[in-house]
Amino acid sequence: MLRSTMTVLAKSSTELRSESVRSLYDQLTARLKDLNHLNGISGLLQWDQEVMMPSKAAASRADQLSTLAGVSHEMQTSSTLGSLLEELEQRQDLSAELNPYELANIRLSRKTYKEETLLPVELVKANAALNSKSVGAWVEARKESDFSKFAPFLQDQVNILRQKVAYKMKGGVCEEARKINEKARASLGLTETDECYKGYYQALLNDYEPGFKDDRLQVLFSDLKQNLVPLIAKIKAKNFQHDNSYIEGDFDVKKQTEFSHRISKQIGFDTDAGRLDVSTHPFTGGAHPTDVRMTTRYTINNFQEGITGTIHETGHSLYEQGRNKEFVDTPVSQALSLGVHESQSLLWERMVALSKPFWTYTLPLLKEQFPDREDLQAVTPEQYYNAFNRVEPGFIRIEADEVTYPMHVILRYEIEKALVEGDIQVADVPALWNAKMKEYLGLEVTEDRIGCLQDTHWAVGLIGYFPTYTLGSIYAVQIFATAKAAIPNLDENLAKGEFPVLKEWLNKNVHEQGSLRESGDDLIFDLTGKHLDSSLYVKYLTDKYTAIYDL
Amino acid sequence: MLRSTMTVLAKSSTELRSESVRSLYDQLTARLKDLNHLNGISGLLQWDQEVMMPSKAAASRADQLSTLAGVSHEMQTSSTLGSLLEELEQRQDLSAELNPYELANIRLSRKTYKEETLLPVELVKANAALNSKSVGAWVEARKESDFSKFAPFLQDQVNILRQKVAYKMKGGVCEEARKINEKARASLGLTETDECYKGYYQALLNDYEPGFKDDRLQVLFSDLKQNLVPLIAKIKAKNFQHDNSYIEGDFDVKKQTEFSHRISKQIGFDTDAGRLDVSTHPFTGGAHPTDVRMTTRYTINNFQEGITGTIHETGHSLYEQGRNKEFVDTPVSQALSLGVHESQSLLWERMVALSKPFWTYTLPLLKEQFPDREDLQAVTPEQYYNAFNRVEPGFIRIEADEVTYPMHVILRYEIEKALVEGDIQVADVPALWNAKMKEYLGLEVTEDRIGCLQDTHWAVGLIGYFPTYTLGSIYAVQIFATAKAAIPNLDENLAKGEFPVLKEWLNKNVHEQGSLRESGDDLIFDLTGKHLDSSLYVKYLTDKYTAIYDL
Structure with a gap:
């Protein structure tokens, strides 16, 4: 052949x-x-x-x-x-x-x-070699909660990323970054050979979020910070939590597995064009839109983790399975950006699975699936909704709820940008991290293990990646609002488990669009008539949690 | 990277x-x-x-x-x-x-x-195109039990194989075949351009069994035929079967699965370097000696099928996992031939798992695994041995026992050799098949579906492949006899479930040898001091089944 x-x-x-x-x-x-x-x-x-x-x-x-x-x-x-x-x-x-x-x-x-x-072959090789050493060092450093053991590798990563950006600027593939850099040089009176890394973050961001401007990101993130820090403080001050005993306790893993498969299928995951399995870290990958492989994980004493992971990855999978069939196997059929991809997982995880209509439909099925859990049988959808929507500032990003999550991302964004552009040094990272954690979430970091060493991203040179998580949630709110306006009685549909109406709208308006446009912001503008806007997101969180916590 | x-x-x-x-x-x-x-x-x-x-x-x-x-x-x-x-x-x-x-x-x-x-690219492409059409035609023809629908595709396969052999002869990669062909031309007074396909089967055989001579195969197969046809007739005439009710009936698939995993692991399958899963047709494949993937299948009302499949594939897997580590990733570490590979699966399936010592060890475990099967609890290893070793001539090769299996292979060998070398025509195949089935196994084929259309091999051009199944069983007997002579108290070891002693001997003497030698016969000679010899195989079958059937 x-x-x-x-x-x-x-x-x-x-x-x-x-x-x-x-x-x-x-x-x-x-x-x-x-x-x-x-x-x-x-x-x-x-x-x-x-x-x-x-x-x-x-x-x-x-x-x-x-x-x-x-x-x-x-x-x-x-x-x-x-x-x-x-x-x-x-x-x-x-x-x-x-x-x-x-x-x-x-x-x-x-x-x-x-x-x-x-990129010269030598640089690519040096990069691969650094990554494998760097991951090992990070694992060690995290185990011992000793940032100093990771610091030299982080410095090497920063250096190699700067070299890559310099080659790219010269090669003409990141014009926006080049413009920022030239402007900065001019205003500082620097020559072409002087050291100046302004604009470098722009270039890195565009590896994951093509066409998106860093200065727009700053505006969005500063608005979020201004509004969410007080909201989080208010929730904390309330010192109240709804009962969540009925998402904890004994949930047989085999039954959870069946339930996850059932729900993901009902949402629209095509099991003839993909699989759902289990892995340590849930992800969506695979070989083709006809061969999407997603994973989740189950914890016996926490029902929320497995089902939330499944629905999140189902959102990613629907994007993959829904990619443009006419242009299959070519670049235009691929996802526009990491942020837009994340918007699809978050739309299903948050806009749908953390909503009242979803639990109106799903709770009876859950009671059926776990008949032995007597405590579940009398619970109302409202109670389940409240239990699932608990807000609690914590140290670990991947465990964060939707209100505190953006602060984890903004903190990383501020630090990694300053680091790459030369405004801080590697040695400054832990103290800066801890100060911001205190300022944004009111938490005292006592160990780097649960502070600046918790994520693997920097160890493999993923700088410019973190913002896409929160861009994804802003996209998600705006896309869902548009879907709601376009689809009559969407909430009623969801409350009856009629998910295809939303899935098909997303297929047409997001998934099949692929990489036709040059940025996520262009997609949002064409879809909603407005540029990406954090205010809708702030309003969504504020309204929702004001009600839940009776603020 | x-x-x-x-x-x-x-x-x-x-x-x-x-x-x-x-x-x-x-x-x-x-x-x-x-x-x-x-x-x-x-x-x-x-x-x-x-x-x-x-x-x-x-x-x-x-x-x-x-x-x-x-x-x-x-x-x-x-x-x-x-x-x-x-x-x-x-x-x-x-x-x-x-x-x-x-x-x-x-x-x-x-x-x-x-x-x-x-090979010219056009020929390779024509071959791939033919294969995909040909398989479709064979599936249809078998469904309708109508050989005429498959016949033109078989003719095309023969033609394309002849072309391939001709290119290979010219290219100097099948000297043995070329010599046979030249000799035949000389004795028939033919010129180089006259049509003559003598020796072509030799070339095809060597695609699967490198270095093995077709005339040696003929000697081995004719000896088998001469001895096994009367043995089979004798068993048939006896008109007696041991009770095998305790391998049938209800065997829970989950429990069978556990049992298969347990036994394959105990035999020596390294689950850190491979997996056992389920597929429609059991096979052993995978990516590397450290990543061997084997499959089996379970039938709820036949215990023998699942466990036999598992042990057979375990034999293949031990070969793969045992390949030479010093020369890993290079050709010399690869299996010597299909026949030698099959010898490893058959050695474990027949010499071990169809033996009394094996059931002495395994039967108590089986009773433990299926405590609900009361009928099992009183069975003796001897009874289980007899039940597993039932001989019954049948139409289907893949369901055949070890006594009748060679006749299925010899029948195919004789037909495919005559076909490729021009001694018969495609249209002659069904009648010839049916006549041989009658002669060797005493069976009347009433439908091509269970006759010459049962196997997929010819549909994908696999001519020269069938003999390796029976070469495998002859190798297996001879290798096992040598192992038995070399390992003190092998039977006693097997009866105690101490399989590693045999596995390690095979690792050293077969698996690690890889493709160091030029043919399976060379390996056998170096290992046993004798060339491959069907008489040991005939004696093994005759002695064993004379006892089982009291002939």
Whole structure:
């Protein structure tokens, strides 16, 4: 079963010049599809590694992934692909010949080609080597709660990220960051060779949230901070919690599993095009929109964790399964950004599964599933709703509720931005972290293990990633509000377990849109008529928790 | 995570000439290892397809496998690999510089390189296209029990196999077949361009059983036929069967599963380096010796099927897990042949699990596992042994016992050899099949569905494959006899469930030997001091079943 696309020799630019736009585009997509198949394989191998793989296979799996990455990189940076993209760039008649999805494929593949070709192989290798050492150091440091053991690796990560950004700026793939940097240099009277990292965060952010501007992020986050810090303080001062004994205690894992499968299927997860399994850290991955692999985890004495994890990942999975079928296997069918992806998981987790209509429908099923839990039988949907919506400031981001979660993200955003742009030093991180934790959530961090060492992101160079969690929740509120306005009686539908109406609206308005637009903000604007706006999110949280806590 | 081996430009032959043998060998193995990683990935994808994959992913998985096959083929036929092999072939000092395993790696990779490069791409594509159409036609034909619907596809398979053999003969990768062909032409007074397919079966056989001679196969098979046909007739004439009610009836699948996992682990399957799951057709595959994936299947009312399947696949898995660690990821560590692989599954399935010592140990565990089966509690190991060793001629190969199984294989061997070499026509197959079934097993085939259409092999061009099943059983008997002579009190060990002593002997004497030798017969000779010999096998079957059936 040979594929011809790879064996064809690169055509000369003269030969390409005589071909039609359509022919060039078809040759391009044949290559993009092969690349997509390899990416799908990599996704499957990674799922298997987390869910199925026996422990001794770790080294051989790493070898396989590394060889595969090498093959992908070869294909991604091949001169054949480069010549096709170059020739297409020359053509004046592109938009006459191609539709907007096809144009987006050219835009996206050109960007990836540039990004993959502009980094020197040595830097990529150094990066991979650093990551594996750095993760080990972080694990050790966290175990001993000793930031100093991780600090040198964090410094190396910052250095390598700065080098990457510098190459990208030179290569012309992050214009927004370059502009910010030039402006800063000018205002500070610095030359091109002087050290100045202003704008670097913008570049890193765009690795995860393409097209989104850092200064808009600052506006959104500062509004959230201004409104949520007092809201959290008010809830804390109330010193009251609803009874949540009926989400705790003994919940048989097998029965939880059945229940999770039932609910995710009812929400719209297509089990003929995906699987739900168990892993230590829940995630959604897989090989293709027809082959989505999601995981959750169950705790015997906490019902909320398993079902919430399942519904969150179901949101991600619906996005994946709902991707554009006409442009399958090409870049335009891929998710627009991490933030938009997160909006789909959070929309189902928070807007739906933390709502009263959802529990009106679901609670009777739950009582049926756990007939032995006598305490459950008399509970009302309102009580279950209150139990699920408990707000309690804590040290750990991944355990946070929807009100305090943004503060965890904003704290990280402020620190990582300052770090990359040179406003603070690595050694400043723990003290700054603890001060902000005190200011935003009123908590005293006594150990770095539950402070600045809790997350793995920085250990693998994921700086610019954290904001997408909270962008996701802002997107989610705004998208859900639009859906509610567009779908008559949505709440009534949800209260009857009629989820497809919402799923289909999201399929059409979000999932099938893929990467057609250049940023999540553009998608939101086209969808809602407004730019992304934190005020709706603040109002949602304030109204909801004022009622729950009787503030 | 870039790999450097693939990005390196091909060196000129002058440059290579100045390098040491060791350096050339190291460059070769770096490439062989990358190829092996891709093969491992393909193995994992195929396991996933049978065991985990959701149904709608069939098309995307086919795309992924096809792209991967293309990448492997590119790598396998690259000029870099070709130049390295060519340069190594020139060197006079190879055996002074390299050890026998390393020399085997050169021999094996040269052979694969030749085989992969000598077929024209068009033929490979035509073959893949034929296979997918042919399988569909076979499924239809079997459903309707109508051979004529499959016949044209079988003819196409024969034609394409003949073309492949002709290319291989020209390319010098099947010398034995070429010699037979030349001799036949000479004796028939034919020129080089006359049609003559003598020796073609030899070439096909060697795709699965390298180095094994077809004329030796004929001798072995004719001896088996001569001895087993009367043995089978004698058993049939006896018209007696031992009670096997205690392997039938209700065996809870969950409990069977636990039992299978327990036994396979006790035999020596390393669950940290592999998995046991369920699939429609049991198989052993996976990604690496550290990542072996085997499957079985359970039937609620037949205990024998599940446990036998598990033990058979455990035998295959022990071979895979036991492969040479020093030469991991290179060709010499791979299994020598399909027949030798099958010998390992059959040794455990028949020599061990169909023996009295095994049931002496296992029956008490079985009684414990199924305490509700009162009928089991009084059964003796002897009775269980008799029940498991029932002989009953039947139409279906995969359901056959060890006495009648060889006749199914010999029948197919005789037909497929005659077909490929032009002694019969496709249209002759059903009548010939039915006549042989009558002659060897005394059965009247009334429907092609349970006759010549029962197996999928011919539909995907697997001609030359069937003999390896029976070669496997002859190897198994001879290897087990040698193990028994080498291991003091082996039967006593097995009767106490002490399986590691046998497993470790096989690890050392078979598994770690890999593809060091050029044929299974060479391995047998080095191991036992004798060539492969059907008389031991005949004696084993005759003695065993004379006792069981009191002949």
